[in-house]
Amino acid sequence: MSHGATDPTMHPEVQLSTSKGYFLGFAISIALMLLATALVTSHSVPPFGLLMVITVCAGIAVIAQIYFLLHIDISEHNIWNTVALVLFIPLFLITIGLTWWMFSQLYLRTMDMSVMSSVTNPAVHAPATPKLSDMSGMNKNPDSGN
């Protein structure tokens, strides 16, 4: 005991641990990842619908982990963590969203149309990208994707 006055294991941030909470955080997120993996490998849902479904899976899993593992709630000892996280989320989304938007606009205006078909619709097999058939070790057919 470095300061002698109090037992550090009695600190509220230690005492808020519960095995049940950690297990729930684990069980919910692993179940959602299992669901997402099964849906993706079964190819039973069209790509756009699949993206929506796995995005929802990710969202619920992250919320469960933030609540059960990081103890983000409005209790007295966690409120400032919660405030910081809530203010962080827009920064996170704006950084990714605006960067992606800017580059998608750039690609729209700088790529030729044969490339565009693959940009706007990844499902289209566009023979547009430069082929580097002599790239070392590339034994795969570049068009075999998608």
Next chain:
Amino acid sequence: MSAHASTVDPKKAELWDIHHHSHDVISTRTLGYFLYLLSDGMLFATLFAAYGVLSYQHSYFGGPTPAEFVKPWYTFGQTIALFLSVLAYGFGMNALKHKSKSGLINGMLAAFVLGVIFLVLDIHDMSHLYSMGITLASSGGMSAFMVLTQVHATHIFFGLIWILVMIAQVMTKGFTEETVGRLLTLRMFWHLQAVIWVFVYIFVYLWGYIS
């Protein structure tokens, strides 16, 4: 005012609180560390943004795309290892709540072993790509894919070292304000890796596999 002036002797009145109030050192440190972790989250935001703009078909320069080499069930194995590691660390922290040193160390050892399994699976995956001739230099898309996934793996690597250090500190120093505070910050760090992995797994591995 006059009533107050008659009862308070200005020469003896305490105009400010001179008593010593101890800070809640642990809470101050955990909040500071949480803010640091959020800035770490911004690091991942830039890497996700880079992957977002470098995951168009032309980004792969005619070379392999994640759709060709990602094996969802293999990476799901990594997911299980990491989430179990996070769970084991949580159980260890629950033992700390009951002042059980052996319970804490067992939980941390299990978290360490499972974290090593995650890292070994990741390294095996990367060396498999390398053996197929897919490297960081194959294309912009591959650079973004590998940097993002391996920055996360680097976090796991340093977290594993931190777990070993904390096992040693708990064994030698016991439950002091310093060690307990560090165990709490390590819990935040380790549990946040699971949150970031959800994004990496869903939006890089699985979305890369289907697009």
